[in-house]
Amino acid sequence: MKRLVVCVWFIFLNQLNQYGVCDPSIDIENLAFLNRTTPSDRQLYDFRLEHPEPIGITTTSSGLPVEIRDTTALNMNQYKNQFHVDLMTDFTNPRIPERVVHAKxxxxxxxxxxxxxxxxxxxxxxxxxxxxxxxxxxxxxxxxxxxxxxxxxxxxxxxxxxxxxxxxxxxxxxxxxxxxxxxxxxxxxxxxxxxxxxxxxxxxxxxxxxxxxxxxxxxxxxxxxxxxxxxxxxxxxxxxxxxxxxxxxxxxxxxxxxxxxxxxxxxxxxxxxxxxxxxxxxxxxxxxxxxxxxxxxxxxxxxxxxxxxxxxxxxxxxxxxxxxxxxxxxxxxxxxxxxxxxxxxxxxxxxxxxxxxxxxxxxxxxxxxxxxxxxxxxxxxxxxxxxxxxxxxxxxxxxxxxxTPLYRKEYNRDGKPPVLENMKDAPMYFPNSFNGPVWYVDESRPKDSLSLLQSKAVDLEVPAEFYHNYVVTEGQKGRFVNNTIALLLPVAPYIQRRVIRLFTLVDPDLGRRLTRSLLQAEQSPGFAPPRVLIPPKKHYYSSEYNMKLHG
CATH class of the missing domain: 2.40.180.10 (Catalase core domain)
Structure with missing residues (x-):
């Protein structure tokens, strides 16, 4: 029994040391918190463990130390309080435009x-x-x-x-x-x-x-x-x-x-x-x-x-x-x-x-x-x-x-910050006779250039090959149809018919499956999304087909 207690205590100390914590004030409750949470959930907690003391004195953006009486804007000239001004202007001007696509x-x-x-x-x-x-x-x-x-x-x-x-x-x-x-x-x-x-x-x-x-x-x-x-x-x-x-x-x-x-x-x-x-x-x-x-x-x-x-x-x-x-x-x-x-x-x-x-x-x-x-x-x-x-x-x-690349020498400079060293006092035009950055010669670069003309033709053989080679089992086909129907249900009927006609040209069996499932979904109570025809065998499943595109 004594040996078991010693082993448990040794494991406990090792887990504390893992976080750089040897303070006896860290009790069993805190250890349980560490064990039941993920790193993203406890990021702030981990920061506190890594920094047992405050990391410094708060300042304004210009570096002015903030006195404790300036941490409130009540009963004072708010615009004289630079800490308050900093907070307000940062709150109203914090972001850059969101990406047009791939924002998240x-x-x-x-x-x-x-x-x-x-x-x-x-x-x-x-x-x-x-x-x-x-x-x-x-x-x-x-x-x-x-x-x-x-x-x-x-x-x-x-x-x-x-x-x-x-x-x-x-x-x-x-x-x-x-x-x-x-x-x-x-x-x-x-x-x-x-x-x-x-x-x-x-x-x-x-x-x-x-x-x-x-x-x-x-x-x-x-x-x-x-x-x-x-x-x-x-x-x-x-x-x-x-x-x-x-x-x-x-x-x-x-x-x-x-x-x-x-x-x-x-x-x-x-x-x-x-x-x-x-x-x-x-x-x-x-x-x-x-x-x-x-x-x-x-x-x-x-x-x-x-x-x-x-x-x-x-x-x-x-x-x-x-x-x-x-x-x-x-x-x-x-x-x-x-x-x-x-x-x-x-x-x-x-x-x-x-x-x-x-x-x-x-x-x-x-x-x-x-x-x-x-x-x-x-x-x-x-x-x-x-x-x-x-x-x-x-x-x-x-x-x-x-x-920023590992190495850069350029003639572009100025503009909105950051400008970094802005090429200091080097010549700002090209070419020049005063030892500004020079070009190099790539001897392996071909002397001719390639141009490409591409056809406007559309070949339905390509999606047909995907459906035949990668959507093979009944489970895969059932999920493929269900995923499509879920997005097709709220669409205008004549566009639904156009989509089904196109899918049928790719593969007649696919067109029939899509038609049958769409009718079934539309006739279900409350016009709800379609039932899962072939449920997956497990919540997270690996592909049932070889996703390698070669060999």
Whole structure:
């Protein structure tokens, strides 16, 4: 019995020491609190344990120490009280414009480690040298939700990573579905309007969504991914992510290859059924954010293997499909896959606004050896991302801490802060004869440039292949139909018919299933959403099919 008591006391002391606490005033009640809460729930409590004394004297924004009698605005000249003025002006001017899309999200710091030699394909410094580690910042986000939204909606999730390389910042903006809704950049604004709120009701408008989808058949493939099991992952950690577009890369000899990068989760793919996701919304609207934060604080660091599917320059000219089309997958057997390395996240931001909200990720941030995509969508993205970041953060957004490259020498200066050193007294024009920053010569850069002409044709074979190859079992088909019907119920009947006709052209069996389920749902009492035809066997289930897109 005495030995048991000693062991229990030893465990108790170890748990106290884990938090740096040896004060006997920390009693059993506090220890129980530590054991029953998650790191995100007790962040403030942990801060107090780490700082047993106040961290300093409160000041105004100009550094004036705040005297205790100035902590009230009663019975005094309020505008003479600078502490009060600071509080009021900060309250009324605290924020920057919200992102147009992908407003709600979170982020983490980490690193990328090269595990395989890919010098045959690219001269990019970040990918050359086995064992090389590059610091990185990752922002995860929800495509549709505003800052106050919830995480478990059926929509595209994103992993956007900024690698701080010795040759500049390299940004990959990735989605958890491997295809996008359209390839024509003119659809940027219309599709953005479709997923926003109705201007009168200020609600999500599924009539507008299906009206757009049914008139743009190229959107069906991405829609099918969202309606499938894969459309709603169980948190950010348990999903693969894809930068979507086909990137041109080149080696030291100037040889071109075309690749699609893939971030493959090391946690295993796991998805949520809508029935469980709907229960999470009121209980834990920040479910994805909390899961990522707690995982890192518990030192269960999430990671993703980075690989690339490769086509040579000659392969691109021989394949019988458009490898630059972001609405389709590459055909199996036409490419090979190369492993590169691993992205690991090991530190939560100390301040959410400073890191996550001020992060400016831009797909046109590229490095030597990765000149990037050549399709028309990417040309439009080069312009759009920079414009929105200037609007949101100002012209000097790349001088903000979370965006600053490891090395920069430029001729741009001034503007709204931050300006950092503002290039001090160096010459401010180019070219000059006074030893300002000079150019370099990339001898591997090809002398010719590529141009791409893309077809306007829409091929329904692409969504049909997805339905036949990835929605295979009765359970998968039942959930696919139920997820679609839930969004189709409030839509005008003639648009419902148009959607069903389009789904029938993709696969007659799918059209019949959709028609039967829609009638069943409409005839149910109170016109309620349809019953789950084939309930999932467990709350959180891994994909019943192999989500690897190759092999």
């Amino acid at each position: 999200g979170t982020g983490a710091w980490g690193y990328f480690e090269v595990l395989h030699d890919v010098s045959k394909y690219t001269t990019a410094d970040i990918f050359n040298g086995i064992g090389k580690k590059t610091p990185a910042f990752v922002r995860f986000s929800q495509a549709i939700q505003s800052l106050g939204g919830y995480d478990t909606g059926r929509e595209q999730k994103a992993l956007s990573v900024k690698f701080f390389t010795r040759e500049g910042n390299l940004d990959f903006l990735s989605l958890h579905t491997p295809v996008y809704f359209y390839k024509d950049a003119i659809n940027f604004e219309p599709f953005g309007a479709v997923i926003k709120r109705n201007p009168k009701t200020f609600r999500r408008d599924f009539t507008a969504f299906w009206d757009f989808i049914s008139q743009k058949p190229e959107t069906l493939h991405a829609t099918f991914w969202l309606m499938s099991d894969y459309g709603l992952p169980n948190g950010y950690r348990k999903a693969d992510y894809f930068p979507i577009q086909t990137y041109e890369i080149r080696n030291k000899h100037g040889d071109r290859h075309f690749v699609r990068f893939n971030f493959r989760t090391c946690q295993g793919i796991e998805n949520l059924p809508d029935s469980e996701a709907n229960l999470i919304i009121p209980r834990d609207p920040d479910y994805f954010n909390r899961d990522l934060y707690d995982s890192i604080e518990d030192k269960n660091y999430p990671s993703w293997d980075l690989e690339m599917d490769v086509l040579s320059y000659d392969d691109v000219r021989r394949v019988n499909y458009d490898p630059f089309d972001v609405t389709r997958l590459w055909k199996r057997g036409t490419y090979h896959t190369i492993q590169i390395g691993r992205l690991t996240l090991n530190r939560n931001p100390d301040n959410f606004f400073r890191d996550v909200e001020l992060a400016a990720l831009n797909p046109s941030n590229l490095v030597p050896g990765i000149p990037g995509p050549i399709d028309s969508m990417f040309r439009a993205r080069r312009f759009a991302y920079r414009q929105t970041q200037i609007h949101r953060l100002g012209i000097n957004h790349n001088r903000i801490h979370v965006n």
